[in-house]
Amino acid sequence: MAVAEKPVISISGLWMNYSDRMVLRGIDLEVYPGQIIGYIGPNGAGKSTTVKIMLGLVEGYNGTVEIFGKDIADGDNTYKRRIGYVPEVAELYDSLTAREYLCFIGELYGMKRSDADDKAKRLTTLLGLEKAYDMRISSFSKGMKQKVLLISSMLHDPDILFLDEPLSGLDANSVMVVKEIFASLAARGKTIFYSSHIMDVVEKISSRIVLIAGGDIVADGSFAELKDQSREGSLEEIFNQLTGFDKYRDIAGEFVTIIQEGAADE
Numbered sequence: 001m002a003v004a005e006k007p008v009i010s011i012s013g014l015w016m017n018y019s020d021r022m023v024l025r026g027i028d029l030e031v032y033p034g035q036i037i038g039y040i041g042p043n044g045a046g047k048s049t050t051v052k053i054m055l056g057l058v059e060g061y062n063g064t065v066e067i068f069g070k071d072i073a074d075g076d077n078t079y080k081r082r083i084g085y086v087p088e089v090a091e092l093y094d095s096l097t098a099r100e101y102l103c104f105i106g107e108l109y110g111m112k113r114s115d116a117d118d119k120a121k122r123l124t125t126l127l128g129l130e131k132a133y134d135m136r137i138s139s140f141s142k143g144m145k146q147k148v149l150l151i152s153s154m155l156h157d158p159d160i161l162f163l164d165e166p167l168s169g170l171d172a173n174s175v176m177v178v179k180e181i182f183a184s185l186a187a188r189g190k191t192i193f194y195s196s197h198i199m200d201v202v203e204k205i206s207s208r209i210v211l212i213a214g215g216d217i218v219a220d221g222s223f224a225e226l227k228d229q230s231r232e233g234s235l236e237e238i239f240n241q242l243t244g245f246d247k248y249r250d251i252a253g254e255f256v257t258i259i260q261e262g263a264a265d266e
């Protein structure tokens with residue numbers, strides 16, 4: 001990392017609570033151009049909350065969040081034109097065709113409709129959706145919808161991409177293509193900030209892994225660095241160790257016992 005390089009994301013002292021529940025307890029994080037950040041943590045740890053704060057979708061936090069060097073609380077929303085987002089739960093307009101949806105999103109990002117259409121058509125073709133381009137999204141499979149979402153997040157060539165489970169529903173071949181796209185974008189100085197629960201993917205594609213638990217960052221580094229620190233072999237094991245989780249066998253055993261209770265009486 002060049003010394004003079006400025007962070008594209010700078011979070012300091014970020015606290016967030018929902019009524020009586022404190023979710024984030026003073027997160028500090030600087031992210032630099034070209035990094036692929038795997039943002040991981042247990043269910044309910046606050047990953048989506050952190051991302052939604054950066055996107056300006058959640059208010060009421062304490063602390064400072066700067067994107068491209070500007071405090072997002074200043075009210076200047078122009079930074080949103082330079083970011084792309086794939087949410088955890090997709091809100092696709094099912095009654096639109098892929099063409100209509102992608103042109104609509106392109107226009108929201110300030111693109112000319114004809115440019116958005118041309119780019120979207122070529123990108124969908126590359127991901128194997130050429131025949132589906134003029135079909136309604138309601139008829140798409142989960143993986144096809146995910147491809148449309150991925151394209152919609154990148155159509156305007158954003159500088160930061162935020163993604164929640166980006167490879168969800170994709171077949172093995174598409175996973176390889178998308179992983180390669182991320183690596184190539186990062187090599188061009190784009191920043192990828194994504195959440196996933198699939199540890200072997202996070203292990204392979206992240207240049208930096210940030211783990212939150214209990215409202216704070218409990219690990220931050222490359223996979224090799226985390227591995228050295230924890231002496232564990234896989235990211236799954238490091239995750240279990242750092243989140244203090246060693247009861248999976250007990251829980252699974254008890255779960256199966258309960259399932260069998262009624263059946264045993266019959």
Ligand SMILES: Nc1ncnc2c1ncn2[C@@H]1O[C@H](COP(=O)(O)OP(=O)(O)OP(=O)(O)O)[C@@H](O)[C@H]1O
Binds near residue numbers: 046
């Ligand atoms: N709008 C909301 N109102 C109240 N509580 C919320 C709201 N959104 C999130 N929370 C709570 O904040 C906590 C963090 O949620 P968040 O969705 O950020 O977790 P996450 O790390 O993304 O989880 P997951 O891995 O399950 O997607 C959870 O306890 C959740 O119930």
